[in-house]
Amino acid sequence: MLRIPRRMPEMPAVPVMPATLVIAAALFFAVGCTDGTQQETDAVHSPATAPATALDVSLIAAYADSVCTYCTQWNVPQEPFLLHGSTYYVGTRGLSAILVTSDDGHILIDAALPNSAPLILDNIRALGFEPADVALILNSHAHFDHAGGIAAVAAATGARVAATSWSAEALERGNTDEADPQYPEHLDFPAVADVERFTAGDTLRVGSLALASHATAGHTPGGTSWSWESCDNVGCVEIVYADSQTPVSADGFKYIDSSSYPNGIRDFESGLATLEALRCDILVSTHPEASGLWERHAARDSDRDGFVEAGACAAYAAAGRERLARRIAQEMGGDNQ
Numbered sequence: 001m002l003r004i005p006r007r008m009p010e011m012p013a014v015p016v017m018p019a020t021l022v023i024a025a026a027l028f029f030a031v032g033c034t035d036g037t038q039q040e041t042d043a044v045h046s047p048a049t050a051p052a053t054a055l056d057v058s059l060i061a062a063y064a065d066s067v068c069t070y071c072t073q074w075n076v077p078q079e080p081f082l083l084h085g086s087t088y089y090v091g092t093r094g095l096s097a098i099l100v101t102s103d104d105g106h107i108l109i110d111a112a113l114p115n116s117a118p119l120i121l122d123n124i125r126a127l128g129f130e131p132a133d134v135a136l137i138l139n140s141h142a143h144f145d146h147a148g149g150i151a152a153v154a155a156a157t158g159a160r161v162a163a164t165s166w167s168a169e170a171l172e173r174g175n176t177d178e179a180d181p182q183y184p185e186h187l188d189f190p191a192v193a194d195v196e197r198f199t200a201g202d203t204l205r206v207g208s209l210a211l212a213s214h215a216t217a218g219h220t221p222g223g224t225s226w227s228w229e230s231c232d233n234v235g236c237v238e239i240v241y242a243d244s245q246t247p248v249s250a251d252g253f254k255y256i257d258s259s260s261y262p263n264g265i266r267d268f269e270s271g272l273a274t275l276e277a278l279r280c281d282i283l284v285s286t287h288p289e290a291s292g293l294w295e296r297h298a299a300r301d302s303d304r305d306g307f308v309e310a311g312a313c314a315a316y317a318a319a320g321r322e323r324l325a326r327r328i329a330q331e332m333g334g335d336n337q
């Protein structure tokens with residue numbers, strides 16, 4: 001059974017995708033852009049030859065609009081594109097998914113909603129890669145809008161899935177537990193079988209790829225951000241995929257006085273300090289607009305380094321810190337919203 005949230009879980013004071021962005025997205029597709037051309041020049045790999053794997057329809061069911069007001073907007077298809085080197089954006093318009101590729105196999109971070117899985121797999125194929133070459137799937141946090149598609153993508157690719165212990169249990173359960181500030185208002189998602197455990201701080205490897213994990217909890221107790229070096233024929237940059245830094249909760253939960261998640265504030269502060277200190281040339285966040293991805297995507301039409309933004313992680317952390325301070329002040333004043 002799907003649980004029905006009284007409101008969407010990650011909504012800040014302003015809508016995640018304001019109408020202007022929806023219009024911008026519509027215009028984006030209506031007038032076309034250089035994305036397709038860019039994609040052809042970016043992807044130098046042979047076209048995929050393997051037949052598409054039939055997807056288990058039970059794993060890719062869409063949430064009804066009545067239970068997920070924003071899912072349709074989040075799941076607007078997005079052409080995949082190169083971020084840098086061998087790292088690509090393969091997510092939807094509203095929810096990030098990142099493909100880090102190598103000759104020895106690929107790593108996918110996040111898989112958005114259950115019904116995003118076919119879009120992500122199509123994006124991987126459109127770039128000329130084989131879904132079957134995805135060897136490892138990682139996650140930012142175990143909520144339906146970032147982990148919902150993992151079960152379907154894992155089944156279609158045969159990839160391993162790995163997460164820190166709290167997130168791994170949530171992925172295997174298909175929902176979080178009472179330590180999640182948003183519990184029980186979050187939607188169930190297809191459970192993932194056999195999730196491997198690692199410890200935050202570990203580096204996850206596939207062939208030559210090495211992705212460092214960073215504990216950035218608070219939004220959930222298992223929140224994880226990722227960083228890795230990306231090189232092309234011009235030079236190397238550090239890419240950071242940052243988890244959500246939004247202190248939102250179910251009614252009644254207080255970060256300042258929670259017995260189910262007593263370390264919430266400390267986890268946020270630790271994670272924000274980590275994000276601030278990371279080498280960070282290119283930042284992508286779980287919700288792409290939260291790190292200005294679409295503005296930088298447009299900038300790259302005229303500047304090959306358009307995704308690079310000095311101080312992006314520090315600014316992202318500062319915004320998270322402001323939200324946390326506001327939230328704590330509200331709770332101290334007797335209001336948890």
Ligand SMILES: [Zn+2]
Pocket residue numbers: 009010141143219244
């Ligand atoms: Zn979330």
